[in-house]
Structures are given as structure tokens and as C-alpha cells.
Amino acid sequence: MRRSAQDTKQVILAVARERFAADGYDRATIRSIAAGADIDPSMVMRYFGSKEGLFGAAAEFDLDVPDLDRVARDQVGATLAAHFFRRWEQDSASLRILLRTAIVKEAVADRIRGIFAEQLVPAITGLGEAPETARVRAGLVATQMLGVALCRYVLRMPPVSAMDTGEIVAWLGPTLQRYLVDQPSPSGASADTNGADSVPFPLPESGA
Amino acid sequence: MRRSAQDTKQVILAVARERFAADGYDRATIRSIAAGADIDPSMVMRYFGSKEGLFGAAAEFDLDVPDLDRVARDQVGATLAAHFFRRWEQDSASLRILLRTAIVKEAVADRIRGIFAEQLVPAITGLGEAPETARVRAGLVATQMLGVALCRYVLRMPPVSAMDTGEIVAWLGPTLQRYLVDQPSPSGASADTNGADSVPFPLPESGA
DNA sequence: GTCTATAATTCGATAGAC
């Protein structure tokens, strides 16, 4: 069959995204992508130059974080949680690509750090935080959201992957809310260097 | 140089663990592990039979979850968070191996699900929860803890990887506390099928 | 625009000498 160059490129890209998302970078071979697109492997090289080039074209990503300024202050957590799930449930490919490839390609891990610094941190700084505080809050939000993404879309851990989005958001909303606007430790510990004495275990120092 | 079989096996295992943790399953080649152990690749095959066998020997893992029964009810969250960090800061290799390889080997993802079901869920069921509720609570705990592990030890995301353990525990403790013992949605939403109307966005159904 | 043929690597695994 003979197709236009544009059509062929689109088909290859669509298959590539799904393969990278499902198999990771190393195991998503050009051969398997070509087979999925019902095409010869050399066509992939012709259009994208190399496997790296194909990956670059297939792995575009944008968080599209909403303006948190325009949300009632006590709803920012639920709003942000709902936003991510609305996005991911509609299309989880970009997310799965990112998580599955960042593990093996340092360049992709860099990209995640970039998305974090350039999209999530600014959105939180917009809430009126000092830059350094905003970075910490953004980091905490990232741990919870990347964690639930990992469990739900990559590891497919039963209770998490089976819950409906409304229930998950109801649980995660208050968590993000606290990370976004509350004081460091609501139970009384201060925000200084170490709050470990509020905890029944001795803790190792981060430099150890 | 000539070493005893026991010594050689130990050296190979130590190098293998670090390579699997740093490079993932596919890129941690038998050749590179042998080179790191200053030994011939065929020795690895001799002692462990195959790459699979080597991985099985290198990837043993145990959460060692503490008895939550014996902890003050309002301290279970902080206790659990502190426990994981105490363990991970002392030796993060097992954790990194698990995260880096589960992404690419379904058998390892199975293993994570097994650890979850056989170690974390029972510890929470011991708190006196109905089995189904305990599974959900355990799943939520897993999302937060695996997420922070991913950001700190694998992606090395700056604010999270730089924070000291006391500060992180101070933040995560209340989160786990709520996941472990609080009612589903403290802000008023009910625990039924869908709490989405407590949220300013329409949400897709999980089956969509 | 599509495909065949093949080069150049790299990997896991095996056989066997010492």
C-alpha cells in the first residue's frame, strides 16, 4: 500500500507513542514499531533519522497547569488533583512514556526535572509563595502525583488502578491542599532543619 | 587472581545489585557486571546459570513493616514514614532495583504487587480494618511512598532529593496518618461510588 | 514512497582448554 508522507509519519508516531509507553525505550524497537504500523523499518529511519529522533518527536509533554490564582484558596488541592486525572484518564500515553523511559535515559529524567521547574513550580509561586518555599511545595506535590501515576498506569497496582477517579481525587485533594498552602507540620513540629524528634525513631542524616 | 567460590559469588552479587539499581535490567549487562567485579563474564554464568538467575539472587526485598498495633493511634503515619526512610537511607539499592526493573519486567511488577499484598496490606488490616478498606488504605500509602522514593532516589528531583529525612517525614507523616485511619474525605464528600461533585471539574469515569 | 540486503555492534549463552 502507498500512503502520503504525512499519513505515514502520523501512523508511525501514534504506534511509537504506544510502544514507548508500554515497553520503555530499549524494548520498543524500531522493528516492532514498524511492524505495528504495518510498514518497513527503514521507513522509520527515513522519516525520523534515528531512534533518538523518533523518540524526541513522540515524547512531547505539557502539564497545562491551571491558574491556581483563580481558584478559591481552600480548593486548590482538589482542583489540582482533579486536573491531573482529567488529563491522564483521557490520555495516559505521555505520562507512561515519561515514567517508563526516565528510568533508563538520563535525558528524560532531565526533562521531567525541567517540566517540574518550568511548569509546576511557577504555578505554585503564583500563589504568593517565596521561591524557595514554592519549590519544596511543588516537590511534595510531585511525589504524590507521580506516585499515584506510577501505581495506577504503570505498575497497575489493583486497588489504585481500580478506584474511580472521583474517589482518588477525594483522597488526594486534601493531601495536595496541605502541601500547597498549609504550614510545614500541622501536628506541631517546626520547619527547621530536623523535625525527627517528633517521631519515635532515630533518623539518619541526609548526608550519611 | 584466584578467590574462593564464596568470595567470588559475593563480589558478583554486590556489583550486580549496584548495576541493576543504576542501569535497570536491560542495560545492566552480564559483561558490565563482570567487568565491575574484575572477573570473566563466563564466571557469572557459572555461578548463577543465567541473567535471570543472577537477578533473582540480587533482588531480594523485604519491607519489614513494624507492628502498627503497638504504636499510639495518632502516630501511625509518622511512624510508618520514618520507618521507610530509615530503611531507604541506609540502603536504597533494593528500592532502586525494584523501581528501575519493574518498569520493564512484568515479573518484577508482579513482585511489587506481591510485596504490597503480603506485607503492607496485612500490617494495615492489623489496625482493625475491614479487608477491603485496608486494601484501599494500603494502596494510598503505596502511592505516596513509592512516589517519594521515585523522586528522591531514582529521578533525583532537586528539592525532594535535597531535603533531609526529618523534614520529609514531617510532611509525609500527616498524609499517611490520614490514609491509614481517617475517614475517606474529611472535607465532607461521602465514600460512595463518586465524590466528583465536590470538585470544580467534571471527571471522566474510570471505565471510559 | 517502499522495500531488500547487509554492515557493524552487542548481547546472552555454551564448549572446552588449562
Next chain:
DNA sequence: GTCTATCGAATTATAGAC
């Protein structure tokens, strides 16, 4: 107990016919 030599398979990438 250790190593050399090598096989067979799979990969990315290139050259070129049609």
C-alpha cells in the same frame, strides 16, 4: 576456579534497487 573462543540472535543504521 578461571579464561579463550565462539555461536546465534537481535539491534540500529546504511546503501541502493525498484
